Amino acid sequence: MLTINRTQKIEGRISVPGDKSISHRAVMLLAISEGKGTVHGFLPGADCLSTIACLRQLGVDIEMHQSTLVVQGKGLFGLEKPSSTLDCGNSGTTMRLLSGILAGQEFETTLTGDTSIQKRPMDRIAIPLRNMGAKVEGRDASDRAPLRIQGGHLQGIDYTLPVASAQVKSAILLAGLYAQGQTSVQEILPARDHTEIMLGYLGAQIEREDNQIRIAQSGLQARDIRVPGDLSSAAFFIAAAAALPGSHLVVENVGLNPTRTGFLDVLREMGAQIEVEHLARENRELAGDLIIRGCELKGTTITAECIPSLIDEIPILAVVASLAHGVTTITGAAELRVKESNRLNALVTELGKLGVSIQELPDGLIVEGKGEFLGGDVTSYGDHRIAMALAIAGLFARDTVRIRDTACIDVSFPGFQRILKEVVL
Numbered sequence: 001m002l003t004i005n006r007t008q009k010i011e012g013r014i015s016v017p018g019d020k021s022i023s024h025r026a027v028m029l030l031a032i033s034e035g036k037g038t039v040h041g042f043l044p045g046a047d048c049l050s051t052i053a054c055l056r057q058l059g060v061d062i063e064m065h066q067s068t069l070v071v072q073g074k075g076l077f078g079l080e081k082p083s084s085t086l087d088c089g090n091s092g093t094t095m096r097l098l099s100g101i102l103a104g105q106e107f108e109t110t111l112t113g114d115t116s117i118q119k120r121p122m123d124r125i126a127i128p129l130r131n132m133g134a135k136v137e138g139r140d141a142s143d144r145a146p147l148r149i150q151g152g153h154l155q156g157i158d159y160t161l162p163v164a165s166a167q168v169k170s171a172i173l174l175a176g177l178y179a180q181g182q183t184s185v186q187e188i189l190p191a192r193d194h195t196e197i198m199l200g201y202l203g204a205q206i207e208r209e210d211n212q213i214r215i216a217q218s219g220l221q222a223r224d225i226r227v228p229g230d231l232s233s234a235a236f237f238i239a240a241a242a243a244l245p246g247s248h249l250v251v252e253n254v255g256l257n258p259t260r261t262g263f264l265d266v267l268r269e270m271g272a273q274i275e276v277e278h279l280a281r282e283n284r285e286l287a288g289d290l291i292i293r294g295c296e297l298k299g300t301t302i303t304a305e306c307i308p309s310l311i312d313e314i315p316i317l318a319v320v321a322s323l324a325h326g327v328t329t330i331t332g333a334a335e336l337r338v339k340e341s342n343r344l345n346a347l348v349t350e351l352g353k354l355g356v357s358i359q360e361l362p363d364g365l366i367v368e369g370k371g372e373f374l375g376g377d378v379t380s381y382g383d384h385r386i387a388m389a390l391a392i393a394g395l396f397a398r399d400t401v402r403i404r405d406t407a408c409i410d411v412s413f414p415g416f417q418r419i420l421k422e423v424v425l
């Protein structure tokens with residue numbers, strides 16, 4: 001249970017733990033590289049720890065000292081058959097990206113995870129991986145976990161993604177490392193491109209032309225990787241500071257890859273004052289500092305084209321929309337129904353309990369901003385981003401907000417509550 005009271009303003013200078021997406025990819029790609037690589041700023045959250053545990057079961061030697069990892073690469077074909085089922089915990093990225101790598105292995109593996117992940121569709125990766133020649137069997141028609149994969153002898157495919165998903169794109173590209181001939185993936189809307197960037201950095205033959213990414217069978221060479229702070233974690237504090245007049249917050253060294261910054265664009269459209277400083281590239285990924293000054297915000301319209309660039313920020317955007325003047329409409333976000341929880345339904349139910357006028361659409365939300373929340377008891381549905389969004393709502397509530405089931409925050413943001421205490425006045 002997390003108890004949150006109203007705050008007067010947000011002030012301070014913070015840095016947030018490493019980017020979750022980049023952390024997963026760093027340890028997975030180094031595991032199948034030649035040589036030894038160090039990851040600095042790795043996110044020690046539950047999801048990324050699940051990835052480490054799975055890779056260790058596949059025979060990879062990984063040393064971890066706080067947020068520094070040393071990974072001894074096994075090369076593309078050095079992974080070993082695990083002696084038991086791989087547990088991906090709550091992590092969709094672990095299950096979907098690892099499946100791409102396992103599709104290239106000659107041995108059979110079974111992947112499973114917690115009750116949330118066992119409800120999430122895996123046919124979106126099973127179908128293309130089968131097309132490439134892997135044997136993939138799920139529990140039901142949507143190929144939900146447990147998922148059994150028998151890989152090897154893959155052929156390249158040309159695949160158009162039916163959903164905008166970086167996890168699906170990445171699974172196919174990783175399998176493409178092992179496939180004969182060229183593999184190409186066509187995106188309808190650009191999803192985060194960390195996999196493509198890191199594959200290029202580690203020496204894969206990969207290229208992008210418009211919306212198409214092409215990869216050829218290629219080995220990887222280990223190199224050190226620095227992970228910037230996770231913008232999706234920083235988003236909770238950015239939102240609080242942006243919507244609270246008088247606030248002043250600096251977020252240091254946060255990832256600013258343009259496929260991830262839709263949230264900042266939308267906040268600016270709503271009137272937020274956000275500046276960027278010290279913009280630089282490290283292992284080909286953009287990062288910088290953000291300076292946020294609080295002011296009154298206005299409602300906006302968010303449509304399908306920008307959803308992939310802010311897919312994980314919709315829970316906190318719904319909180320911001322509840323505070324802004326006027327109506328905010330979000331459409332083209334049906335994917336939110338198959339995240340760690342059904343996020344559209346969770347937001348309507350829980351923000352409704354806090355007095356928000358919020359309507360559920362099949363693919364989005366309509367939120368009427370009222371400037372504050374009522375107090376009360378709410379729940380996270382075991383979903384880390386719902387838990388943190390509700391905590392930020394509590395900072396703007398007339399009475400105390402109590403959030404149940406908040407251990408899940410550790411999935412992506414260990415230290416969230418410590419930073420929250422530091423920045424509230």
Ligand code: S3P
Pocket residue numbers: 020021022092093164165166167168170192311312335
């Ligand atoms: C992720 C991709 C997104 C995102 C998730 C992380 C990734 O999922 O929601 O938190 O690291 O590739 P989808 O690919 O399902 O959109």
